[in-house]
Amino acid sequence: MRILKLSLIVLSLAFSLGFLFLSQFKPSAQAQSSDPSYAVSASRSTEIMTSIQAAQMLTFSQVITATNTPTTTPSSTNTPTHTATTTPSSTNTPTHTATNTPTVTLTSIFTPTVTFTPIFTPTVTLTPSETPTPTPTPSPTDLSIPTVDDFIINGGALNSTSLTVTLSISASDLTNEVVQMSFSNDEITWSTWQAYSTSASWSLSTGDGLKIIYARVRDINDNISSTASDTIFLDTTVDTDFAFTINDGLLYTNQTAVTLTISAKPGTAQMQVSNDGGFAGAIWESYASQKAWTITQYGSYVIPRVVYVRYQDIDGNTSSTYQDDIVLDMTPPEGGFQVIPGMLDALERSVSISGVPPTTGTKKQTHVIYLPLVIGSCSACTQVLLSLWATDDVSGVSQMMISNSPDFVGALWKPYMTQNTWWISTTGPTTIYVKFRDYAGNVSVVYLSTFTP
Secondary structure, three states: OOOHHHHHHHHHHHHHHHHHHHHHOOOHHHHHHOOHHHHHHHHHHHHHHHHEEEHHHHHHHHHHHHHOOOOOOOOOOOOEEEEEOOOOOOOOOOOEEOOOOOOOOOOOOOOOOOOOOOOOOOOOOHHHHHHOOOOOOOOOOOOOOOEEEEEEHHHHOOOOOOEEEEEEEEEEOOOOEEEEEEEEEOOOOOOEEEEOOEEEEOOOOOOOOOEEEEEEEEEOOOOOOOEEEEEEEOOOOOOOEEEEEEHHHHHHOOOOOEEEEEEEEOOOOEEEEOOOOOOOOOOOOEOOOOOEEEEOOOOOOOOOHHHHEEEEEEEOEOOOOEEEEEEEOOOOEEEEEEEEEEEOHHHHHHHHHOOOOOOOOOOOOOOOOOOOOOOOOOOOOOEEEEEEEEEEOOEEEEEEEOOOOOOOOOOOOOOOOOEEEEEEOOOEEEEEEEEEOOOOOEEEOOOOEEEEO
């Protein structure tokens, strides 16, 4: 590369020296005007000068282009001596000596430094039209088995009038997510796995009777839970219409806790029960043919307690309102009795009690009393008459019980009456015990009387 640079510099200097040499022979003005060949020579000289300048420019351009080092200082010292001798036709012998010692220093104009700066840094934010549901990532080390925490049919109802029921399920897993569930009517044939949800619709097997439904769940790692189950009684033929009774239709009760027997049409899904005809505060619940209920007390007022029921089928249609009432009587009856002595022979007593005549000439020494209750055997008995009385201002007196024992062992309730015959022992004093019961089931205190024959 250095040799190429020096060669180009030498060539440029040679052109310059040649130009200087030619300029020494410039003719005078008179010669220029009289010599027609001068115009041609002058024109040719101009052309040569232009070529030399162009060559110089090309040379310097090539040197700069060929140089990759930012600063180059080549030094070239050339001392050419050129002696030209011309012998023209005249007697003038000029001598021209040219001495040129140029020193050329080439320095690159600039050292370019290129830095690329982006116009802007784009920031792209993608906003999807909807948030995608992330797909659960299974854990490769999940050994936890999911569990079914709760599983009920129709909200815990005991009965159903429809084959279609609603299942409620709750499940959990200690380390992973429960993702699927499956059901069965026989624990053998299972439904296809479906997405886990806390509620599902299910069809019972046909035929009235007790039905068992089984449930299981599965987590993201395909771990399957143990089987859970619940039961419900299917009865599609109980009734063709809506109806219900309180305590099986009794008129009176002595407590606020009662039992409702509820009938409904097939396809009934829910019912609503209330002590208020407007169903204030009442909630819809799964249909059940029986329901424990509490009626209002209203203090000691003797008024019918009314219960209201309405129904809703599986399509959401609501029935009209049905009602029943019962009288709440929490007051026991009051009463008493008196013993009136009577005289009957043992033989007559045996005939009147058993209806079988005794053997002629004999008397029964032991008698079993059948009415009003069994009091055991006695070798000597006598009959007395009991005069009884009792009152109840609400439901009325319905029954009485009499016994010679304070704990009424073996005694039976019998319809209330104001007189009743009774047998006592003749060997000593006998205490008689009596109590009364009203139609609401309230039982009076025990009344007693001791009689000595």
